[in-house]
Amino acid sequence: MTRADFHGEETLVLESEHLRLEVLTGAGPRIVRLELAGSGENLLGDVADVGWDTPWGEYHLRGGHRLWYAPENPPLTFPPDEGDLLVTESAHGVCLERLEPQSGLRKSMEIELASSAAAVTVMHRIRNVGKEAVELAPWPITILPLGGIAILPQQKGPLGENEYLPNRTLVLWPYSSIADSRLELGDELVLVRAELAPTPFKIGYLNRTGWAAYLRAGVLFCKRIDPLVESAHVDMGSNIEVYCDDRVLELETQAPLSRLEPGAESEHEERWQLHRVGDVDTSAEGLAALVNELGLV
DSSP: OEEEEETTEEEEEEEOSSEEEEEESSBSSEEEEEEETTTOOOOSOEEEEEEEEETTEEEEEEESEEEEEESOOTTTTOOOOBSOOEEEEOSSEEEEEEEETTTTEEEEEEEEEOSSSSEEEEEEEEEEOSSSOEEEEEEEEEEEESSSEEEEEOOOSOSSSOTTSOOOOOEEOTTOOTTOTTEEOOSSEEEEEOOOOSSOEEEEEOOSSSEEEEEETTEEEEEEOOOOTTSOOHHHHOSEEEEEOSSEEEEEEOOOOEEEOTTOEEEEEEEEEEEEOOSOOOSHHHHHHHHHHHTOO
């Protein structure tokens, strides 16, 4: 593996014949670049200028893909993440691990590139190394540039034999408006068009299909998870969430909520797939056709 840098911070480069990926070596764990081979374009969002104050110093958002945990409880859920990162290389990937002393949690990402496709597996783990039990859910967040469309598949049929029972929910945050122009509600897909707007917007839901995607500049970035719909989730039962503001869109997944006794660990796997789709019809009907053509349903 070779070394590079991200705004002056050292990175480790993972490459296959399909993808190029960079992780920070001194902070995180964090993936900061993801490129299709030969493209030179970072598919992840870059917000190296964004940060905020915490009781322990400034938190640097940077961009890319990070590991949060839910329920969100600032400032404890976002202390600065510089320093003491353990980087372990393997034949097909890397493991990034760091103890967060403020919370007593050890966060890790185990990242592996597929050899035969533009695909990545990211295993996220959070271990409680403190002295008290905690309730939390691993919460991976991928920052993506504006200009694309988040695609959220919907449950179309009944969940069982009784068609009179509800089959889906949508969760909104206090700053979200159901009339937001970026939101497009459909029976097959809910879309969030990542465009400039004066206020932030966030939506979540219990996704039963196990995938969500972001289409931008002819590339579809798809995340897959094991949905575990029978387990309890935070944020009113959400396992997929999308946040959008005037800089970026975040495509987020959440593991079920679990109680971690001292020494216990929770894990959550995301499987990324990237598809070159070119110039496609971005209407709701066109995106539904694309989803069916790629076999994502």
